[in-house]
Amino acid sequence: MQPKAKKVGVEKISDDTYKVRVHAAPEKGAANKEVIAALAAYFDVPLSRIRIVRGEKSRNKVVLIEERE
Secondary structure (H helix, E strand, O other): OEOOOOOOEEEEEEOOEEEEEOOOOOOOOHHHHHHHHHHHHHHOOOHHHEEEEEOOOOOOOEEEEOOOO
């Protein structure tokens, strides 16, 4: 994750690694919410299917995207 970025978006780095750029500062969970929203838009899944598993207070995060039923 790259908070306070000028350019917002998701970039695929490898098969299971993505760089997410968001406008929000890492304060009060605002950047995490934007990360979830950006990933939801990128993968075309509802926000409710994405969850940060590890790294809520870190730039490196482990995110779970639940499969559709």
